Amino acid sequence: MTDETITAEDPITGEEIEIPGDVEVGEIIDSPITGAELEVVSADPIALEEAPELEEDWGE
């Protein structure tokens, strides 16, 4: 974990948001603006997309 943050564009609102600097591709983060789940689809350059909806067979 790191305390560093990076800036990315929120794909829903288009606004700039701060996200942890050590995010992984595939990681899910909560949008600080809408609370929606966002997926990190690229780390360099950073890019976010709205995360897929929960599906019935998800889980351990």
Add this chain to the structure above:
Amino acid sequence: MNVGVLYSRIRRDEKLLLSELRDRGHEVTKIDVRKERFGVHEPPEAFDGVDIVVDRCLATSRSRYVTRFVEAYDVPVVNDPETAAICADKARNSLVLAEADVPTPATEVTFTKESAMESIEEFGYPCVLKPVIGSWGRLMAKIDSRDAAEAILEHKETLGHYEHKVFYIQEFVEKPGRDIRVVATDGEPVAAMARSSDHWLTNAARGAETEPIEVTDEMAALVERASDAVGGGLLGVDLMETGDSYTVHEVNHTVEFKALNEVADVDVPAAVVDWLESRVRGVEVTP
């Protein structure tokens, strides 16, 4: 070693695992199963040079199929596809536990509303109706009356997917407001936690409070037998206390361990990577 990690979503659990692997100098190949194409003759390039594959797929359907393909590619995979297939299906899970004489709640499976109703009436109220596929306590019903049973069965029949017409009915176990999750590697407990809630469902994913709990000899023996019953691997064995003993209601094959890691004294991802390292060493010495 080079560890392939099958995923479609990096949860906190996967992140802990990735960090531990990288901290130890292991190479990590992240394999997003949503992007790969799995041929029956040749593996995708992503598997080149991978020593072992860890299945961390969030979707059970993907987990069941992809592990079959990885096994066919002769790449060691944990957990193995048979374990995934058993654990992904509550009916198969219950069957293998019963066959291995592991204490498990009385359970019946029926295929029509009418026979489900007979089963429910015989169990008496309350009893429990669960989907055969699913997790995090979703779509589970504690049935308190015949009226409720009729309504729930009718709703299930209209849900669409054929698996909702497989009615998995179970006795209601009066647990002391909590159940126990033991994470184990090939039957050896790593750590355990109690999950407490005022709600009858005590899944951590549903907000149950968690606290570490000591693994007793009796628990350890049950965990070992439950693990063996499903084929071993990295597992989450769920137990309920029944007064003077325990009953195993479920074994999970893509176990989430972040909640356990937060409360346990044990470094769970480190223990998992220890186990992976030992598996790879075992694979290497196999003639």
